Amino acid sequence: MTMLKGFAWILIFQCVGEVVAQAVSGLWPGPVIGMLTLAFALAYRPLREPVSSAASALLPHLSLLFVPIGVGVLLHTELIARSGWTLLGVLVVSTWIGMLVTALVLRAMWDPPTGEAQRD
């Protein structure tokens, strides 16, 4: 029952996210608003055990959930083929640059040389 309770809470927060998304911008997706709202709402203790149980059922299988959209994309590879290998090269290089810059900036700021750093 705990897991189902957690799923119910997750769906409720997704609904809240969808409503806010419609009302505010329409560009931020409902689930992302739901995630951020739920992250704060977890301060309310009764939510924790159910949400934790549902999250640990769902999140290890996150890969599976991208399969249907991935199949759709692969069936549309003619869109990429039109611009050929150039496009794939651009995607590869820019993805590496993005990962590199993020990792280097974050690593540089990871342990600020203050006394506070010992906190964790």
Next chain:
Amino acid sequence: MTDFVELWIYLSATPLFGLTVSLSVYVAVHSLYTRLNQTPIANPVLWSVVVLAGLLQMTRTPYQTYFSGAQFIHFLLGPAVVALAWPLWERRAELRYRAKALVLAATAGGSAAAGSAVLFGYLLGLPDEVLRSLAPKSVTAPVAMGIAERIGGIPALAAVFAVVTGMLGALSARYLFDRLGIQSPAVRGFALGTASHGIGAARAMQVHPDAGAYAGLALGIQVILASLTLPLVAKLF
């Protein structure tokens, strides 16, 4: 034989077909991935997609028919994103402490990914609407489509770029980070999530719980940053 064909025609038209093949293929591919010690090149999303697309082409099954079943899996993407709240909550003290570094790294990394894609594309002479579809490629596919539409790109193309970017990140992150000597799972996860959104986060989740949590956070930050800034930046060009 005709009985079999009739049965096949009947089954392949019901939602049951798409759901069954998706799950069976994924389970098979995933067990291979586990047996190969989760080596990036055996990525379960990539190989499931390849096998399934091949299967659909061989049986001449239209994507719509397949999706009528696969949509039940696709639907769970939303709740899964909401569920990412849990790993964030577990690390709340640490995240609050590192908030500034994380936002700065996400902004720098996100701009570098989008900027370099558009710049290289421009230098290589890609058409304007392709460049505009490239800009949101580090954002999860449904949002990338929305942004592309708003800034004069092609939504379908943006979805293709986003998914391919996700897979490229998931496939190559380990080698890139190892070569650079970046060891912290949190840093690796956050960088993977920033550049390669959900598909990167799914990979990070399998490697290390910290990496997964930080990748999920990075995905969320990227959605917010990109949808706020890209429409403004795109107006300048």
